[in-house]
Amino acid sequence: MDADVVVIGGGPGGLSAAETAAAGGLKTVLVESSEVGGTCLNRGCVPAKTWISAAHLLKNTRLAAEMGLIKASSESEPGGMALDSAGFAKLQSHMREVVGVLQKGAASNLKKAGVQVVRGKAAFLSKKEVGVNDGQEVVRFKRAVIATGSRPVELFPKLPGFYDTDDVFGVPDFPRSVAVVGAGAAGVEMATFFNGAGCRVTVIEVMDDILPFADAEIRAVLKREFKKSGVNLMLGAKVAGASSQSGRCALELEGGGLIAADATIMAAGRKPNSVGLGLDKAGVGSDVRGYVNVDGSMETSSGGIYAVGDVAGKARLASTAHREGVVAARNILGTPDRMDYRVVPNIVFSDPEIACVGPTEDDLARTGEEIKVGRRHVRALARAQAGAEITGLFKVMVGKDGSILAVHIASPSATEIIHGAAVAMAAGMKADALAEVVFGHPTYSEGIILAAADAVGGRPRHA
Structure with a gap:
């Protein structure tokens, strides 16, 4: 041929x-x-987001019950509704x-x-x-x-109850407890789904922090939310051995300690x-x-x-x-073109969502470049108060010449909002010009222009 x-x-x-x-x-x-x-x-992306969308529906149902809008079933787990085996089977079909x-x-x-x-x-x-x-x-x-x-990446030979980020979507039964090895984007998303679905979740990460591409303040938001929702986040911990017995997984940690779970997901890279x-x-x-x-x-x-x-x-x-x-x-085809990776959004479908474009504040500090940083907390946005989802932070890093160097967000809908920042950066828009753009109100997206205004010393028009 x-x-x-x-x-x-x-x-x-x-x-x-x-x-x-x-x-x-x-x-x-x-x-x-x-x-x-x-x-x-x-x-990968599509099955994971289908799962996480279901977890978000469960979260909204719990929120509605907490607000007294609906009555939670007496059989529900503490805090509201959790996914059961029948529901998981329907989710898998979907x-x-x-x-x-x-x-x-x-x-x-x-x-x-x-x-x-x-x-x-x-x-x-x-x-x-x-x-x-x-x-x-x-x-x-x-x-x-x-x-x-x-x-x-295979950390150790596969055993019953052990999955990687490729084959986990074929898990036959819904586990009640899950151990996730790795706290990059894939590991965080797995933890988000299983925690949101009502599982006990432990995340084991060999590094000292999660999501290395995200700004430290943004990472801190998600770590606090993980803690509040019951996720056991073990940072600086390394798995030394693994075993499977009687339908349960066991992970032995270096320096001592044992983590047991119904299922283990290995999300330690590719x-x-x-x-x-x-x-x-x-x-x-x-x-x-x-x-x-x-x-x-x-x-x-x-x-x-x-x-x-x-x-x-x-x-x-x-x-x-x-x-x-x-x-x-x-x-x-003979039409010269080249890749440009300077403005590439990284997005994570966590809760709240994480979205970043450009380096972190620490990365910029290491370059010695003079920068200004603007912030806007999600709780200060009218849309957040109206929707009862008030956790998060918008952060804009601006160069000495007013250029937008980076935007990092932890917020509901952050994975959608970030692209407005990416377009502004790709177009070479200055932070003061971005701060003057009229955004719809009340929206989460306003966080970008309000953080930009904070960076350049402008006066925010509204929240």
């Missing part, structure tokens, strides 16, 4: 690369060993339906674009050939895009899917961790071969993978 472009992997980066190349008139073949959509759609709809949409988009999909596992045979399913089929190409994604790709046969270089080396155009050390998404080891987000795929395809 001959192709102008072969794309290996059908996640966000592979899909955007294939569709962009095909739209440009190139004969494009996409090789995918499983369902299109990659980790995000099938085993999650599979959501994933199925999006899978069909992704496949339809490929078909409309004219991309030929080949099912199987691909590996390079040379700088111009890819073999599928151990060479049973050969694709001869002019250009290639590697978009094979990543997989969870590693690239680059082994077995035949990179050496294609002349493609990688680093010691297996991430494929790329330049700003997403091209590898082998001319004409590109890499995007997690396997390229840059931002490792579905959002950036999509953009990287477009950049790679544009360069293949």
Whole structure:
């Protein structure tokens, strides 16, 4: 089979690369060993947000009961409603339906674009050939895009009741207690769901803090909320051993201590899917961790071969993978383009949600740059008081010249609000100009302009 472009992997980066190349008139073949959509759609972002949306519904029901708007069942656990096995089964059915709809949409988009999909596992045979399913089929190409994604790091061999962030969505029964190993974005989201669903949750993190990309004040908000909601957050703790017996998981900690739970979720990072790709046969270089080396155009050390998404080891987000795929395809089409990671939002669907764009205050302090910091507490917003969700903080960091260096938020709807800040930063808007923009009232979004006004010494118009 001959192709102008072969794309290996059908996640966000592979899909955007294939569709962009095909739209440009190139004969494009996409090789995918499983369902299109990659980790995000099938085993990550989408299933996780479906779960967390359900937990948010439960939270709202509890809040309604606390306000006396509805009567909580006498059989409910203290504090209100909790998910039971029957409810979890319905949630799983809903999650599979959501994933199925999006899978069909992704496949339809490929078909409309004219991309030929080949099912199987691909590996390079040379700088111009890819073999599928151990060479049973050969694709001869002019250009290639590697978009094979990543997989969870294995801390120890899998045991009954132990899951990683890929296979946890297939958990057969709803656990009443959960241990989460890792407090990055995935671990925090797992803790948020299971805690919100009524489980006893312990989070074990080897580092001294959670969410390293978030500002310290923003992290502090979430840690307080975890504590208030009963999450046992163990920072600076390392798992030394694991066992499973009689349907229960046990984690032995270094220095002593044992954590027992119905289920354990390993969320201690991911590693690239680059082994077995035949990179050496294609002349493609990688680093010691297996991430494929790329330049700003997403091209590898082998001319004409590109890499995007997690396997390229840059931002490792579905959002950036999509953009990287477009950049790679544009360069293949002869339209020069380069990636710019300076304004990339990081979002976490915790409670409250966390969203950040730009460095932390501590990061900026280490550069020695003179900055001004503006803050607005969520409780000071009329929308927060009206909705009875008053926890959080808006924080804006401003440079000496008035440029917006970073915005970090802990708030309801933070994962939506942050994009207004990202657009302002990408457009080069100054903080004083942002503070003068009229936002709707009452909204959580006002927190951005009020924090910006605080940074530049302006007078807030309203809360």
